[in-house]
Every structure is written in C-alpha cells, then in structure tokens.
Amino acid sequence: MVMGNGPEQLASALGDNVTTSTYRQTFIKLLTDFGHIQSYFVAQFLEDEEIEDFSRHCETFAENIKQLLPNESITPKMHFLVSHLPEFARHHKTLGLISEQPLESLNAIMNKLECHFSAIRDGEQHMKLILQQFYIRCMISLK
CATH class of the missing domain: 1.20.58 (Methane Monooxygenase Hydroxylase; Chain G, domain 1)
Structure with a gap:
C-alpha cells in the first residue's frame, strides 16, 4: 500500500x-x-x-x-x-x-489454492492438486 x-x-x-x-x-x-x-x-x-x-x-x-x-x-x-x-x-x-513477509506471501498463495480446490473432498487428492499447482507457479516464477 x-x-x-x-x-x-x-x-x-x-x-x-x-x-x-x-x-x-x-x-x-x-x-x-x-x-x-x-x-x-x-x-x-x-x-x-x-x-x-x-x-x-x-x-x-x-x-x-x-x-x-x-x-x-x-x-x-x-x-x-x-x-x-x-x-x-x-x-x-x-x-x-x-522477515515474515515472504511467509505471509506464501500463506496467501496457499490459501488461494486451498479455496480453488475446495470442491475436492478426497484429502489426499486435494493436497496433491494444491502441491502440483504450487510447483507449477514456482517453476514459472523461476523462468
């Protein structure tokens, strides 16, 4: 801000x-x-x-x-x-x-992904999708 x-x-x-x-x-x-x-x-x-x-x-x-x-x-x-x-x-x-800022940013990303995949009820599948999407975001930002 x-x-x-x-x-x-x-x-x-x-x-x-x-x-x-x-x-x-x-x-x-x-x-x-x-x-x-x-x-x-x-x-x-x-x-x-x-x-x-x-x-x-x-x-x-x-x-x-x-x-x-x-x-x-x-x-x-x-x-x-x-x-x-x-x-x-x-x-x-x-x-x-x-600082705490990078952790806060990471937390915000994970919360968005959690909401995005909230319809997936199988806990293991839910986490797998979140981690896959997070991995893709990390790879894109490294390039």
Whole structure:
C-alpha cells in the first residue's frame, strides 16, 4: 500500500480542506519514502549497491521525518529501522530472508489454492492438486 499510488490513496483519507492539504503532502512524501525502504524486504540476497541504496533511503526517510514532523518523537521501531537495519543488511546481505513477509506471501498463495480446490473432498487428492499447482507457479516464477 505504500508503493505505486498507495501513498496518495492513504493520504486522501485526510480530506480536502486547506489545513489538511499540507499534511497530505507531508504524508505522501513520508509514505513514498517508506515504500522505497519496503521494496528491499524481498526473499533474496542483496547486492552491495542495493544495500547502499537501502541505506540512503533510510537516511532520507529519517531526514524527512525530522524536517516534516519536527515535534513528533521517534519510536524505538523507527529508530531501529533507520539506524540499525542498514548495518544489519551490510552484515547479512539480506532483509527479506529474515522477515515474515515472504511467509505471509506464501500463506496467501496457499490459501488461494486451498479455496480453488475446495470442491475436492478426497484429502489426499486435494493436497496433491494444491502441491502440483504450487510447483507449477514456482517453476514459472523461476523462468
């Protein structure tokens, strides 16, 4: 939701009056920055250049929070994100392989397949069809 036009959609919930117009632009900027950071949480190893880009996006995000929301306090999670995750990425060469996001994605795929084959009452056949379809999806995505 913080990628593509997601920031604009989320910020539109603030309304249309003059007072919220400045806030809307602030939140669009911060959510866009956050979307850049989120894009590095993929289930793969990162190249050194990607890690440096991630680090720069974290710095930009932190600077924009300070500039755009100077009276807001920084939560421990936000501090960890902008101060410690870049070093973690440099050390481990990944972010997404240790996050829950890939597992959540896998769970969503399996749930869709479960629904797709819900008419199959034979439990063994049901699982076989789900696993075959999952295998096909994996093979297609590898090519």
